[in-house]
Every structure is written in C-alpha cells, then in structure tokens.
Amino acid sequence: MSIGRKVLDLLKDEINEADYNRYIKQVSYCTEHSKSDLARFNAPNLLIANWVKTKYSNKIAHLFELKTGVRPQIEIGLPQKRNKLKASKKPEDIATHNKPVTHSLLNPSYTFENFVEGSSNNFAYVAAENVAKAPGAIYNPLFIYGGVGLGKTHLLQAIGNYNQNLGKSVIYTTVEQFINDFTRHIRNGTMDRFREKYRLCDLLLIDDIQFLSGKTQTQEEFFHTFNELKDANKQIILTADRKPKEIAGIEDRLISRFEWGLLADIQAPELETKIAIIKKKCEINHVLLNNEVIEYIATVIDSNAREIEGILNKLHGFSRMMNKDLTLEFTKDVLKDHIKEKRDNITVEDIIKVVSKELNIKPSEIRSKSRTKNIVYARRVAIFLTRTLTQNTMPELAKYYGMKDHTSVSHTMKAIEKLLKEDANFKLKIDELTNKITSNE
Numbered sequence: 001m002s003i004g005r006k007v008l009d010l011l012k013d014e015i016n017e018a019d020y021n022r023y024i025k026q027v028s029y030c031t032e033h034s035k036s037d038l039a040r041f042n043a044p045n046l047l048i049a050n051w052v053k054t055k056y057s058n059k060i061a062h063l064f065e066l067k068t069g070v071r072p073q074i075e076i077g078l079p080q081k082r083n084k085l086k087a088s089k090k091p092e093d094i095a096t097h098n099k100p101v102t103h104s105l106l107n108p109s110y111t112f113e114n115f116v117e118g119s120s121n122n123f124a125y126v127a128a129e130n131v132a133k134a135p136g137a138i139y140n141p142l143f144i145y146g147g148v149g150l151g152k153t154h155l156l157q158a159i160g161n162y163n164q165n166l167g168k169s170v171i172y173t174t175v176e177q178f179i180n181d182f183t184r185h186i187r188n189g190t191m192d193r194f195r196e197k198y199r200l201c202d203l204l205l206i207d208d209i210q211f212l213s214g215k216t217q218t219q220e221e222f223f224h225t226f227n228e229l230k231d232a233n234k235q236i237i238l239t240a241d242r243k244p245k246e247i248a249g250i251e252d253r254l255i256s257r258f259e260w261g262l263l264a265d266i267q268a269p270e271l272e273t274k275i276a277i278i279k280k281k282c283e284i285n286h287v288l289l290n291n292e293v294i295e296y297i298a299t300v301i302d303s304n305a306r307e308i309e310g311i312l313n314k315l316h317g318f319s320r321m322m323n324k325d326l327t328l329e330f331t332k333d334v335l336k337d338h339i340k341e342k343r344d345n346i347t348v349e350d351i352i353k354v355v356s357k358e359l360n361i362k363p364s365e366i367r368s369k370s371r372t373k374n375i376v377y378a379r380r381v382a383i384f385l386t387r388t389l390t391q392n393t394m395p396e397l398a399k400y401y402g403m404k405d406h407t408s409v410s411h412t413m414k415a416i417e418k419l420l421k422e423d424a425n426f427k428l429k430i431d432e433l434t435n436k437i438t439s440n441e
C-alpha cells in the first residue's frame with residue numbers, strides 16, 4: 001500500500017465519518033507526481049479538491065510527518081496528464097533531475113534568499129551562511145537549536161541546497177530516517193554500504209537530533225560517523241529543540257562533541273519579523289494580501305511560522321470557493337474558528353502574566369494601587385484584555401483590579417477603545433498581546 005493511501009486511511013480515524021465518506025473517499029494519492037517533500041492527490045472536481053485542501057491539508061501533512069519524518073507540501077488537484085505536466089515544468093526542475101539521488105529530501109524553497117532575517121534568528125542565520133560558504137572550515141559541528149516552527153529545518157536545508165547546487169554531496173536526514181536506515185542495513189548485513197553513504201559525504205545534515213535520545217545502538221554508530229567526518233574536515237550540522245546539555249538520554253561523549261563547534265539558537269520572532277515572513281510566504285506562493293490583512297495574520301498566529309502556510313492555504317481556498325476578495329473582514333471570518341479555539345480557558349492570571357512580562361513590570365504591581373504611569377497603563381491594558389477575553393463582568397473586574405466600582409472599569413474600556421481607533425501602533429500592540437495570551441506560549 002502506498003504511503004499516501006496509508007495516510008488517508010489514518011485520516012479516517014481522525015475526522016467525522018460524513019466528511020470522510022463524502023470527500024476523502026473520492027480523493028486518491030498520486031504516486032507518480034509525489035516526491036518526499038510533495039504529496040500529490042487527485043480529486044474528481046475542483047470543489048472537492050479545494051475543500052479537502054482547505055480543511056485537511058494540515059492534518060494530512062502532519063500524518064505524513066508522523067510516518068516519514070518529513071512534512072511534505074500537500075497538493076490536491078484534478079488528475080494531470082503526463083505530457084501536460086512535463087511541458088509545464090520550469091527549466092530548473094528538469095535540471096535537478098540529472099543530479100545525484102541524495103538531494104531528493106531537500107525542499108528547494110528552503111533557501112537563504114527565502115529566509116527572513118530578524119534579531120530573533122540573526123545569529124543562526126549568519127552562522128549557517130558562513131558554514132554553507134566554507135563547509136568543514138570554521139565551526140564543526142554547527143548546532144542550531146530552538147522551538148518548533150522557528151526555521152531550524154529551513155536553515156539546515158538552506159545550507160544543503162546551497163552546497164548541492166555547487167555539486168557537493170549532501171545528506172539530509174531526520175534522526176528517524178537515520179535510525180531506520182541503520183536497522184535496515186544491519187538486518188540485511190550491509191553495514192559497509194551504510195558507512196560508505198554517511199561517512200563519504202561532504203556535508204551531513206541531521207534534523208531534530210534530540211530524537212536520538214535512548215537509542216544507544218544508533219548513538220554508538222553515529223559517534224563513529226561523527227568522528228570520521230570531523231577528522232576528514234567534512235561538515236556536520238545538527239538541529240534540536242534544545243541545547244545539547246539539556247537533551248537527556250544521549251551519551252556524554254556525543255553531547256560534548258555537539259558542543260565542539262558553534263551553538264546557535266533561534267528565538268521566537270518579534271512582530272515585524274512575523275510580518276516579513278508572511279510577506280515572503282505570500283510572494284513565494286503567489287498570494288496577494290494587503291498590509292492590513294498581513295498584520296492581522298501576524299497577530300493571530302503565535303511564534304510558530306508553520307501556521308502561516310496553513311492559514312494562507314485556507315484563506316486562498318475559501319476566497320476561491322466563495323469567489324470573494326481577501327478583505328480584512330473576510331479574513332477575520334475565515335480565521336474565526338482558529339482564534340476561537342485558542343480563546344477557551346483563558347484566566348485572569350494568564351492575562352496578567354503576559355501583560356506584565358511584555359510591559360516589563362511585576363505581576364503584583366498590576367493589581368496594586370500604584371499611580372506610576374507605566375503601571376497604570378499596564379493595569380488599564382490588563383483590564384481591557386480581561387474584559388474582552390474572559391466572561392468576567394465589570395463589577396467582578398472592579399473588585400479584582402481594586403477599582404472603585406464598575407463605572408471605573410467602564411471608563412477604562414471606553415478610553416482604550418478610543419485609543420485603539422486613533423493609534424494604529426497601539427492597536428497592533430494590543431493585538432499582539434491578545435495573541436500571546438490566546439496562544440498559551
């Protein structure tokens with residue numbers, strides 16, 4: 001059974017039966033046009049194609065990632081004729097066909113040009129660029145770490161794409177694939193081939209190395225792979241969700257090797273970087289959005305940039321299906337569920353925690369009687385957010401925040417609402433705080 005068929009079967013258990021029978025059943029996986037980073041499905045008509053894409057492409061991509069370690073781009077369309085597809089291919093697509101097979105796992109859009117630099121990722125970006133230009137010569141290994149969706153895989157593959165285009169032999173692998181490959185070669189008695197593959201490349205890129213935790217046999221093998229590559233001045237680049245020292249279940253001798261070169265962390269992007277990333281994704285995916293809509297999306301998503309493509313897909317699919325332009329109103333409407341899901345279970349404490357952290361004051365100061373300007377400001381913002389994001393009544397808020405009575409709360413609400421209308425920057429700040437609170441970061 002094809003991997004695509006398996007994924008559709010898995011989807012059956014995750015979605016409601018009516019949806020599955022009405023739509024998913026009519027969709028088939030197209031092995032011929034799929035690659036490791038692209039899963040292509042055919043649908044009988046565009047309506048079904050758009051519907052499945054909008055509603056389930058994220059889920060489908062996720063299931064692929066669970067099964068294969070790679071999150072592919074999901075394409076759903078009408079069945080294509082072979083010749084037609086070939087004719088529409090861009091020259092560079094054809095050119096890559098003649099290259100060695102090892103490249104197949106790199107996503108060609110993960111390049112340095114497509115990566116948006118900001119203060120949150122600048123250090124890792126520069127380190128990756130330096131390593132890409134002089135592999136094996138400066139920092140070895142390069143170890144990139146940070147939270148989910150912050151661009152680690154993108155940077156790792158950008159190094160890979162850059163060097164592959166120069167004709168270097170690049171291996172990109174997730175830990176899961178590395179382990180699978182290892183056990184398969186052991187089973188078949190072909191460890192020579194395994195060693196040849198991993199020890200003779202110019203660059204070895206391993207994604208999410210934290211998953212090596214507890215895999216003692218693979219660690220042993222990887223230890224020798226690492227030493228050989230390092231001795232031969234071949235570049236090793238690793239990513240993880242945390243620093244080497246914080247990864248449990250990996251031998252000390254490996255952890256210390258991970259620290260031999262350069263450790264580069266990626267932080268959550270600030271608002272401007274998020275806006276720039278959305279603009280970049282729009283450009284790459286040929287989606288036209290006005291600035292108002294882009295800023296809105298930036299405040300709705302949390303730091304995880306993975307959400308962006310899903311949201312763009314969703315917006316695009318809906319606007320085509322409904323034949324409507326992507327106005328701010330329409331965007332808000334489409335993303336309503338997305339936001340609503342996040343808004344359940346918000347407490348006053350969550351709000352105070354985020355507001356005090358973002359505005360640099362102590363949580364206790366918000367509820368104090370202090371008249372210091374920035375504390376009063378933070379308190380008013382917190383009151384406004386509590387009123388809009390929770391079910392608390394004005395008298396309850398008055399009591400909680402130590403105001404005289406509900407009329408003081410009402411004054412605060414009016415003043416903030418006025419400011420929101422007049423001051424676009426203030427509005428952006430409030431939207432960002434709202435998002436931070438609703439995303440439980």
Ligand code: ADP
Nearest residue numbers: 114115116148149150151152153154277305306
């Ligand atoms: P990670 O591996 O850290 O979980 P990814 O590299 O998979 O994150 O990034 C998730 C998505 O966000 C990808 O589509 C990636 O292209 C995009 N992305 C993240 N950071 C940036 C950035 N700074 N510039 C452009 N795209 C980004």
Ligand code: MG
Nearest residue numbers: 152153154207
């Ligand atoms: Mg990743």
